[in-house]
Amino acid sequence: MKIIKTIMSMTMASAVLLQFSACGQSERENPLLVESTLPFGAPDFSKIQTTDYMPAFETAIQQTRENIQKIVDTPDSATFENTILAYEESGRLLDRVGRVFFALVEADKTPEIGEIEKKVQPMLTDLENEISFNKPLFERIRQVYDREHDSLSGEDQKLLEEIYKSFVRRGALLPDDKMERMKEINLRISDLQTKWGDIVPDATNDAVVWVDKKEELAGLSEADIAQCKKDAESRGGKAPYAIVIVNTTQQPLLSSLDNRDLRKQVYEASIHRSDGTGKYNTFSIVCEIAKLRAEQAEIMGYPNYASYSLEKAMAKTPENVYAFLKNLIKEYSPKADAETKAIEDFARQTEGQDFQLQPYDRFYYSAKMKKQLLDVSDDEVKPYFNVDSVLMNGVFYAANRAYGLTFKERKDIPLYHPDMKAFEVIDKDGTTKALFYCDYYRRPTKRGGAWMDGFAKQSRQWNQIPIIYNVCNSAKAPEGQPSLLTWDEVTTMFHEFGHALHGILSDCQYNTLSGTSVARDFVEMPSQFNESFASIPEVFDHYARHYQTGEPMPADLKERMLKSINFQTAYALGENLAATCADMAWHMLASKDIPTPDKAAAFETEALRQVGLLNPQIPPRYFTSYFNHVWGGGYAAGYYSYLWTEVLAVNIADVFAQRGALKPETGQEMRDKILSRGNTGDLMQMFSDFTGMKEPDASSLLKARGL
Numbered sequence: 001m002k003i004i005k006t007i008m009s010m011t012m013a014s015a016v017l018l019q020f021s022a023c024g025q026s027e028r029e030n031p032l033l034v035e036s037t038l039p040f041g042a043p044d045f046s047k048i049q050t051t052d053y054m055p056a057f058e059t060a061i062q063q064t065r066e067n068i069q070k071i072v073d074t075p076d077s078a079t080f081e082n083t084i085l086a087y088e089e090s091g092r093l094l095d096r097v098g099r100v101f102f103a104l105v106e107a108d109k110t111p112e113i114g115e116i117e118k119k120v121q122p123m124l125t126d127l128e129n130e131i132s133f134n135k136p137l138f139e140r141i142r143q144v145y146d147r148e149h150d151s152l153s154g155e156d157q158k159l160l161e162e163i164y165k166s167f168v169r170r171g172a173l174l175p176d177d178k179m180e181r182m183k184e185i186n187l188r189i190s191d192l193q194t195k196w197g198d199i200v201p202d203a204t205n206d207a208v209v210w211v212d213k214k215e216e217l218a219g220l221s222e223a224d225i226a227q228c229k230k231d232a233e234s235r236g237g238k239a240p241y242a243i244v245i246v247n248t249t250q251q252p253l254l255s256s257l258d259n260r261d262l263r264k265q266v267y268e269a270s271i272h273r274s275d276g277t278g279k280y281n282t283f284s285i286v287c288e289i290a291k292l293r294a295e296q297a298e299i300m301g302y303p304n305y306a307s308y309s310l311e312k313a314m315a316k317t318p319e320n321v322y323a324f325l326k327n328l329i330k331e332y333s334p335k336a337d338a339e340t341k342a343i344e345d346f347a348r349q350t351e352g353q354d355f356q357l358q359p360y361d362r363f364y365y366s367a368k369m370k371k372q373l374l375d376v377s378d379d380e381v382k383p384y385f386n387v388d389s390v391l392m393n394g395v396f397y398a399a400n401r402a403y404g405l406t407f408k409e410r411k412d413i414p415l416y417h418p419d420m421k422a423f424e425v426i427d428k429d430g431t432t433k434a435l436f437y438c439d440y441y442r443r444p445t446k447r448g449g450a451w452m453d454g455f456a457k458q459s460r461q462w463n464q465i466p467i468i469y470n471v472c473n474s475a476k477a478p479e480g481q482p483s484l485l486t487w488d489e490v491t492t493m494f495h496e497f498g499h500a501l502h503g504i505l506s507d508c509q510y511n512t513l514s515g516t517s518v519a520r521d522f523v524e525m526p527s528q529f530n531e532s533f534a535s536i537p538e539v540f541d542h543y544a545r546h547y548q549t550g551e552p553m554p555a556d557l558k559e560r561m562l563k564s565i566n567f568q569t570a571y572a573l574g575e576n577l578a579a580t581c582a583d584m585a586w587h588m589l590a591s592k593d594i595p596t597p598d599k600a601a602a603f604e605t606e607a608l609r610q611v612g613l614l615n616p617q618i619p620p621r622y623f624t625s626y627f628n629h630v631w632g633g634g635y636a637a638g639y640y641s642y643l644w645t646e647v648l649a650v651n652i653a654d655v656f657a658q659r660g661a662l663k664p665e666t667g668q669e670m671r672d673k674i675l676s677r678g679n680t681g682d683l684m685q686m687f688s689d690f691t692g693m694k695e696p697d698a699s700s701l702l703k704a705r706g707l
Contacts, residue, residue, distance in 0.1 A: 032056035032097050038413065040435045040465055042422070043100045043455050046414035050112045053101050057120050060094035061127050067091070068131060071140065078140035080148050084160050087141070088510060092462070095511070098124075099455050106453075107471050108417055108445045109201070118194055125190040129183040132170040141167060155509045155680050162512055162679070169312070171300065178299050185292045192285050192292075196632045200273075201447050203280035203626070204247065207273040209266050210239035217241060219258035221379045223484065227475050235444070245270050246473065247448025247628065249575065249619050252486060255363040255378065267360035275601060275625040282625045283597035286586075289631055294591035306587040306637040313638070314521045314683055318588060321640050325584075327698065328643065329577060329612055335707050336570040340617045343369060343568070359617055362571070370567050376560040382484040386547040387440060387474060390490050394543030395497045396423075398533035402667035403505065404428030407436070419443075419476065425504055434458075434504040437469035440493070441476035441483070448473055449628065450492050452499035452527075458506040458514045466515060468503040470496040482547040487565065491531045498530025499523075507676040514678040520634070521641035522683045526675060528642070528649035535562060536661050566706025571618055573705060578613045578620035580640045583630050585610075587637035600624060647696045648687055650704045655691050 031047040033056055038044050067090035074082050101120070104113050131137065145164040152160060171182045210232070211217060217225050225241070232242035243253055243266055251270055257263050274280040290305075297308035306318045315321050344357040347365040357365070371377045392407075399405045406426045413422040419441045425434040437455075442448075450472040458466040472492055477483040485493075499516060502523070508514035516523050533539050540562075544553040553561070585607035595603040604624045608614040622629070629635035652670075659666045673690040688694060 030056055030059075032100065033059055033093065039410070039424075040432065040467060041456060042413050042435055042467055044414055045416045048100070050110070050116070053097070053113075053116050054119065056097045057094075057101070057123060060091075060097045061123055064091045064094050064127060065130070068134065068137060072134065072136045074140075078143040078147075080144055080152065080156060080160065083140045083144050084163060087137075087163060088159065088461070088512060096456070099453070103453060103455065103469065104416060105197070106447055106451070107439055108443070109447070110445055114198060117197070121190050121194045122187065125187050129186055132167065132172065132186075133179045133183060135172075138167050138172040155513060158680050159510050159512055165312075169300070174299065182296065182299060185296055189289055189292050192289050193632055196282060196285050196289075196628075197447070199280055199282055199285070200626055200628055200632065203274040203278070203282075204245050204448055205235070205444050206278075206280070207245040207269040208235055209243040209245070209262070209269050211241035211243065211262070212239050214241065216259050216262055217257070219256045220253065221256070221382075223382075223477065223481065224253065224256065226478050226481065230478050231475075244442075245273060246442075247626070248621055249623060250359075250363060250621075252363075252488075254360055255367040257364065260361070263360040263364060264358070271619070271623055273626055275623070276597075281597075282631070283600040286624055286631055287594055287597050287600055290586050290589065291591050291594040293587065293636060294589055294594060298591060304588050304590060306584060309587065309637040313519045313641075315640070315644060318584065318637075321584065321644075324644065324698065325577065325580060325611075325640065328573070328701070331702055332570060332573055332577065332707065333612060336574050336615065336618060339568050339570040340615075346372075357617065359619055362617060366568050366571075370564055374560050374564045374567060376557065376564045378486050380557065381544075381553070381561050382486060383482075383546050383548070384544040384553045385485040385487070385490050386545075387483045387485055387493075389543045389545055389547070390485060390493055391438065391440075392543075393545070394490070394534065394539060395493055397542050398494075398530075398536070398539045398662075399497070399501065401539070401662040402533070402664070403501070403671060404664060404667070405433065405504070410435070417443075432465060434466040434468055436500060436504065437467075438472075439469065440472040440474050442473040446471070446473065447628070450496050452496050452503065452516070454503055454515070457503065457511050457517075458508060459511040460507070460509045462511065464511075466503045466506060468500045470500055472496060484547065487561070491534050494531045494534045495527045498527035501530065502526040502675055505671050505675040506678050508678040508680055513680050516678075518679045518683060520638040521644045522648070524641050524645035525648040525652070525687075528646050529652050532649070532653040532656070533661070535565065538662060569705045569707060573707065574613070574615065574618035575621040576643060578608055578615070578618065579622050579627065580643065581611045581613055582607055582620055582624055583627070583635070583639040584637060586624070586630070643701070646704075647698050647701050650700045651691055651693060651696055652687075653704075654700065 030052050031044050032052050036042060036044050067086070071083055071086045071090065076082060101116070105117050141164055145160060149157065149160060171179055174182065208231070211228065214225060217228060220228070228241040228243060231244045232238070232240060235242055243251075245251060245266070249270055251266050254263050254266060257266070272278060274282045276283055293305040297303070297305040300308055302308040310317055310321065315324070340357065343362060343365050344355070346369045347357055347361065348355045367377060396407045404427065407423040408426060410422045410424050413435070415422060415437070417439060420437055420439045423436045424432055425436050427433040450470070452468065452470050454469065455467040456464050458464060470493075472489070474483065474485060474489050503515040506515040540558070541552050544558070545551060546553075582604050585604070601624070605614060608620070629639055635641070656666055670690060674686050677686060687696070
């Protein structure tokens with residue numbers, strides 16, 4: 001695990017590093033090591049140079065060590081103030097440096113940034129090990145926990161619990177020999193995840209499919225063809241056109257591409273990007289990480305990593321997760337089979353009765369079927385989904401109507417890439433609530449997918465407003481043309497902004513507890529709930545306007561489009577279920593049972609067969625070899641959380657619909673009871689306080705998906 005993910009909540013006083021310039025004749029302050037003079041403390045990308053990061057990390061790590069040592073050396077008895085609050089403050093500078101650097105690692109990873117990451121990660125993991133297994137430090141924390149826990153209340157008590165339990169879960173109570181082994185494991189996993197972060201983006205970029213003639217792209221819109229030409233030019237121009245592979249298994253262009261051989265080529269480029277059939281192979285990384293995680297769990301006294309990881313989640317146990325998944329699979333499977341048969345029967349009307357539907361055909365014939373039955377296609381609706389209108393008139397408009405927020409673009413805030421924008425978020429009382437950045441267009445230096453994070457989390461203790469960003473991977477149109485989105489990309493923008501709202505509306509005392517610092521199977525709830533705003537009529541009508549005329553989407557097209565949202569949705573559920581079950585299967589293994597790299601693909605296949613999800617027509621959303629959430633991110637034994645939290649989100653959306661989805665009173669209650677509270681209370685209780693439900697109603701999930 002990256003140290004920046006585990007000590008994000010620690011802070012310390014700023015420091016200044018004087019650094020010689022390249023010519024050696026002048027000195028300058030390292031902008032990462034001084035308080036920013038920009039509004040709201042925004043990072044000053046106009047001053048930050050790549051060469052600033054390494055000395056900034058070295059200084060911040062050293063000062064963190066010194067602050068930890070001061071806690072240990074304190075002669076007075078351990079108290080909440082001199083131990084817990086001092087620990088909370090101990091890594092503030094490192095938090096600031098790391099948040100800026102790792103934002104670029106994910107979104108604009110130049111070769112120089114990549115080289116620094118390789119050097120920094122072992123340094124951070126060493127520090128994490130030093131802190132996690134510092135016996136005198138933990139002894140002081142334990143003394144405070146034993147003496148003061150019951151006398152504390154509210155966020156003070158919660159902070160103490162989180163810090164104490166995090167040390168215990170990392171192995172603070174282990175004997176010396178097992179502590180040493182945990183240190184070794186942490187270092188090795190950190191190294192492997194850094195290698196993963198290099199290989200998978202390179203593999204995805206290299207999986208591009210080159211196309212010689214425009215005629216081969218028949219079926220694509222002129223805008224998509226122009227994008228293919230632009231992508232070819234930006235990747236070296238080996239051919240006039242290029243189809244770029246995105247992070248998921250299925251590729252969006254397969255819904256329009258007439259050329260079946262090219263569809264097959266694109267699909268196979270996607271699924272084989274890093275499975276060893278080409279020059280990239282991640283299976284050795286996967287198997288070693290899986291084995292090390294299993295060993296970690298065993299050292300901590302658990303039968304497998306899933307049991308260890310889920311203990312701190314809402315689900316609590318693998319058994320609860322599997323019970324949840326099995327109920328969904330039981331309801332889903334017959335609907336998926338019927339959906340596949342309907343698509344194949346439709347295709348045979350034109351291709352002949354011997355036609356066998358393949359996974360690379362599914363999106364193509366499903367789109368044609370949707371066009372025939374509902375008379376709607378992506379190309380017909382995309383002109384109404386201009387990215388700027390979706391943001392300003394959709395995402396921001398919904399946040400204004402529900403929560404009273406307004407957004408003012410700040411062109412005076414320096415950005416790390418010219419494609420970005422920055423907005424001041426103003427609350428209903430006129431005060432500045434947050435700073436929000438968006439970075440929506442794909443580029444070779446950005447990893448695939450979409451995410452939210454922040455350059456600073458909210459904290460009353462530090463008098464810090466949140467500085468939040470969203471990152472997506474939509475195609476940027478060629479110069480002079482509008483950047484238009486699919487419906488999936490529209491909902492992705494709403495989704496990621498739901499995470500942003502969880503950070504923006506946070507109102508907590510401590511950094512450790514604020515914003516999105518909650519269990520994985522709760523953190524996706526605000527984002528999935530926020531997707532519901534995209535299709536509320538008042539919001540939809542406000543942003544779904546033609547990019548040339550500004551006219552709203554015609555009523556008949558709107559009706560057909562909204563009906564199409566739940567057209568053949570078994571696929572979307574199935575690909576998620578398959579990925580989830582593959583994740584769980586890997587992390588239910590004991591260390592002795594982890595397969596060798598040459599058997600990894602076969603293990604995944606067998607795992608899907610055992611749960612009834614080995615369906616060539618509906619492959620996992622991510623195959624193991626490029627499942628970044630699990631092997632490069634923080635979702636190990638946690639990908640189920642997308643489905644788990646979708647249930648919570650649907651239940652909350654139902655409450656909004658009943659009370660008035662855009663009524664300020666409803667939004668304020670959501671702010672007060674959930675979005676502002678971070679991890680300051682019991683998460684299920686927060687859900688119950690808002691909905692009035694004792695427990696989530698899982699039956700609503702299939703209904704919401706039209707199944």
